[in-house]
Amino acid sequence: MIVRPPRKEDDQQIYEVSRLAFGGSREPAPGELWSDQQGWHGLVAELDGRVAGTLKVRDYRQYFGGVAVPMGGVANVAVLPAARGHGVANALIDAILPEMRDRGQCVSALYPSVPPLYRGRGWEQTGNYERVTLRPEYFTMLPRPSQRLPMRRATDDDLPALHDCYRRFARTVDGMLDRATDAFRPEKVLDLDIVDVVPGRDGTVLGFLTGERPDGDQLIVHDLVAADRETVLSLFANLARWAGIITDISLRIDDPAWWQLIAPQPVLHDVRNHPWMLRVVDLPAAVGARGWPVATHLADTAVDIEVADEHAPWQSGSHRLVVEGGKVRCEPGGGGNGTGTVRLHARALGPWFAGSADTAMLRRTGLLEGDPTAARVLDVLTGAPRLPRMADSF
Incomplete structure (x- = not known):
């Protein structure tokens, strides 16, 4: 399997893969081919010399705390029927995560057709349409x-x-x-x-x-x-x-x-x-990009966290979330023994960041462990639990 960026000559094959997955007319409408569109990047998986899988990421910005955060909107994840069950979609997702990070898309949202696929790669249900x-x-x-x-x-x-x-x-x-x-x-x-x-x-x-x-x-x-x-x-x-x-x-x-x-x-x-899922792709960048309105009312404090994220290893490990002077930042290190005060699974980061789940909810689902008092600071920062909404589907 070869995972690579799409080329203009792939347009018809890409359209056919998408049509078989999601339906549609046999002939594309004007402007429907990938090379005709703007504001996106993506990947294709090639098997035996033809396109067998596709994934597109739309360049978006999503409001959190009143600030528009760079977000990669994952869409058009499709695999040819004969190629399903061979890890094509997982390979595409694994390859797109570091690309989103390099492009500054510190969070990623998607509308799932197969939730277990995305949960297995760190996305979690977060908001509603x-x-x-x-x-x-x-x-x-x-x-x-x-x-x-x-x-x-x-x-x-x-x-x-x-x-x-x-x-x-x-x-x-x-x-x-x-x-x-x-x-x-x-x-x-x-x-x-x-x-x-x-x-x-x-x-x-x-x-x-x-x-x-x-x-x-x-x-x-x-x-x-x-x-x-x-x-x-x-x-x-x-x-x-x-x-x-x-x-x-x-x-x-x-x-x-x-x-x-x-x-x-x-x-x-x-x-x-139509619920949507969110993933944090780059935790320090996401914390720095988000608005934190409540921070201006908090005394200076810090919470040590440990992130378990095998699919985004650049953010796996120990961090310190610092509230200082009304601002919030995420620093490397924290947790003197390397375990952190609060341990978060990758799937917990999206709901926490968006404020859709508080730490008690995350703890009950096995996505968070550690000191309840320290975890409570994470809830105060986001105002959790609250329901995020999106008015655009993709």
């Missing part, structure tokens, strides 16, 4: 905004302000992408059926709603972003006006504020979730 289906009549039960805010279809001129509106919101929800790397094409949002903005002063955008109106009786809402209560009530009132026209609104749950505190939740409702 959720949708709920509601009838438009539910939105008529909400309070009306105090004034009807103007709303209009977005244009090219609105794209910078629309993106600024999104990022002001996204940095407050751990797990969201900043949508500012080459992997994104901001202008593509204008291809959607609905891109309604609530304009503010001086060219700003207070909120926006994007969605699609496919055949049938459903409206599919992608982003519903608002700066304040009046704006979200105006956007919800817009959804209420679909009553009598459609039967269902599929709403992506991006913002926990409007979903938990404003949205008209019926007593019984179903939420569909």
Whole structure:
């Protein structure tokens, strides 16, 4: 088996491997071939002179603690049916980990089709991508905004302000992408059926709603972003006006504020979730890149940790997590006897870093051992447990 970077002449074989794994038309759509896309790197596995496996990493940045952290979004992990069971996917993952580290992608997220494969290489379930289906009549039960805010279809001129509106919101929800790397094409949002903005002063955008109106009786809402209560009530009132026209609104749950505190939740409702997994690729770099808002309120302290990570040996071993002067850093060493005060399995690093699991949860699953008092400092730093969210699938 040869694991190597893809070449342009591999395009058709790569597409066929992906199509057999995930489905799709026999002929690629325009822009669907790997060499036509930007903002990614990847690897292929070659067997007997042809592509037998693929793995792509998208260049993203993901918010944690209000700061966008460089993240490698693993996608298109596919293996030809005849080559499965021979370690092709593992070989690709093992080869991409040091490449992500060298590229500065200190964390990595993915949407797993085979969770055991990724758990075996240090990823762990961390956050949610959720949708709920509601009838438009539910939105008529909400309070009306105090004034009807103007709303209009977005244009090219609105794209910078629309993106600024999104990022002001996204940095407050751990797990969201900043949508500012080459992997994104901001202008593509204008291809959607609905891109309604609530304009503010001086060219700003207070909120926006994007969605699609496919055949049938459903409206599919992608982003519903608002700066304040009046704006979200105006956007919800817009959804209420679909009553009598459609039967269902599929709403992506991006913002926990409007979903938990404003949205008209019926007593019984179903939420569909596509969970995603996170891995820390370079612990010192990840700690240095993340925001730690609570650190400014903590006295100076340090926790010695021992990381067990056979697939990322550069971060395996002893570290010291230092809180000093309102900042947090990860230093080599710590634990005078080389064992550390708190021992973390590689799979524990992602949920800890994102704050999706506290150390008591990690301890119960066998992913953490050591001094409970020292471990509690790790919880305080991340505010765990809390639910990270992502509004982009890949």
